[in-house]
Amino acid sequence: MGEYSNKVVCSACDNTGIYKKPKDEKKYDAEFDRLDFMGSFAHDDCREKALKYAGFIRIPCPYCKKGKHLSALIEYRDSTQETIEVFKNLEETLGSLGDIAKVGEIKKMTAELKIILSEVTLQLKKDFKWV
Numbered sequence: 001m002g003e004y005s006n007k008v009v010c011s012a013c014d015n016t017g018i019y020k021k022p023k024d025e026k027k028y029d030a031e032f033d034r035l036d037f038m039g040s041f042a043h044d045d046c047r048e049k050a051l052k053y054a055g056f057i058r059i060p061c062p063y064c065k066k067g068k069h070l071s072a073l074i075e076y077r078d079s080t081q082e083t084i085e086v087f088k089n090l091e092e093t094l095g096s097l098g099d100i101a102k103v104g105e106i107k108k109m110t111a112e113l114k115i116i117l118s119e120v121t122l123q124l125k126k127d128f129k130w131v
Contacts, residue, residue, distance in 0.1 A: 010061060010064035010067070012062075012063040013061035013063070013066070013067055015064070016061075016066070016128070017061050017064065017066035017069065017070040017127075017128055018058050018059070018061060018070065018128060019058070019059050019060065019061040019062065019063070020051050020058060021056055021057050021058075022050070022051060022055070022056050023055035023056055023057060024054045024055065025054075027053065027054040028050050028053070028054035028056075029050075031049070031053045031054060032047065032050035035049055035050060060074065070124075070127075070128050073120055073123060073124055073128075074124070076120055077120045077121060077124065080113055080116055081117060083113055084110055084113050084117065087106050087109060087113070088110065090106055091103055091106045091107065091110070094106065
């Protein structure tokens with residue numbers, strides 16, 4: 001990461017928080033080196049062309065704060081989804097036992113979690129265009 005105009009710049013993800021990880025590192029490295037050796041392309045162009053050649057997956061950037069924030073949001077979203085599933089199962093169990101008061105509490109908590117989940121999902125889509 002470098003610093004320009006008082007802004008931290010992550011060269012790994014271009015400040016998107018989303019890192020393009022090569023599917024095949026050896027293929028990527030060989031293609032990058034070939035393109036770089038020619039001297040016809042800028043570093044970023046070599047990287048993009050080599051990624052296109054080797055294929056890539058998108059992951060939260062492991063090198064910058066924005067990527068770590070993205071990773072934390074994804075983890076929070078996933079754990080919230082898991083908790084909602086657990087609450088649904090608990091609601092069914094308590095319903096079969098006839099504990100109506102506890103079922104009502106579980107339904108309220110599930111509704112609150114669904115609101116949180118929708119807010120986190122919206123933030124992922126807005127800030128990171130992550131689906």
